[in-house]
Amino acid sequence: MMNYSILMTVYRGDSPDFFQQSLLSVVEQTVPSDDIVVVEDGPIPEALRRVIRDFQEQGYPVNDIKLSQNVGLGLALNKGIEHCKHSLIARMDADDISLPRRCERLLAAFEADPTLDIVGSPVLEFQGDTGNITGVRDVPKSNEDIHHFAKRRDPFNHPAVMYKKASVLKHGPYGNYRKNQDTDLWIKMLSGGCRGANTEEPLLLFRFDEGTLGKRKNWQNTKSLIGIRYSAYKAGFSSLADWLIVAAVQLSMYLLPAGFQRMVYTMLRRREV
DSSP states (O other), X not given: OOOOEEEEEEOTTSOHHHXXXXXXXXXXXXXXXXXXXXXEOSOOOHHHHHHHHXXXXXXXXXXXXXXXXXXXXXXXXXXXXXXXXXXXXXXXXXXXXXXXXHHHHHHHHHHHOTTOSEEEOOEEEEOSSTTOEEEEEOOOOSHHHHHHHTTTSXXXXXXXXXXXXXXXHHHOOOOSOSXXXXXXXXXXXXXXXXXXXXXXXXXXXXXXXHHHHHHHSSHHHHHHHHHHHHHHHHTTSSOHHHHHHHHHHHHHHXXXXXXXXXXXXXXXXXXXX
């Protein structure tokens, strides 16, 4: 199979225990990578740096990129992409867990269809213990369905994707947003003619807790998403109706009680696993 890079970022607020679990799931892939790029987004505590050092001392190919200040996820990922040495890059977050065959499955999808630019998967959401699966964050599977879905919602789960480095650099890269960097990138890539797919099977465990929804219920998140979607409308990627619906939903989730946000979130999740 083709080789690939893994791209992660870590910042001072991340949990060392979660970060250790995440890195472990990466190095234990059935098809492991020889290029694990970890970007330190600004100064990090010694406990997080020790996790990186422990993996390096065990001989794992962790390339540690240090940024002098916190620049945000999008710009940190752009810096990491510069250091990835392979043409395919698998994204990974510092608190999620890749299932063992995740990268094997994604590589197989690229080998089956070399015209693809990005491949992702559904994710299993869990709370606390990894055995406590609470739902499935599903995504459209075919390129046609992905392009249609992307007019109003994200067609990929960001920490579960693998993409072509050249395609990201040509149509992106990530924008300078503190929130919704992935939404901006998907729109730019798809509007530029990139082709995508998602596997049928979930390939990643996504850590969900009570704070997950709270992080999204803020004006910065709401404003940036509405702005990104408005730019997509102005560029002709989506319609005025698409933008108005997105804006109405996002404003409602920001203004109405947290219970409404949770209700909408639950409605958009598949419960059976």
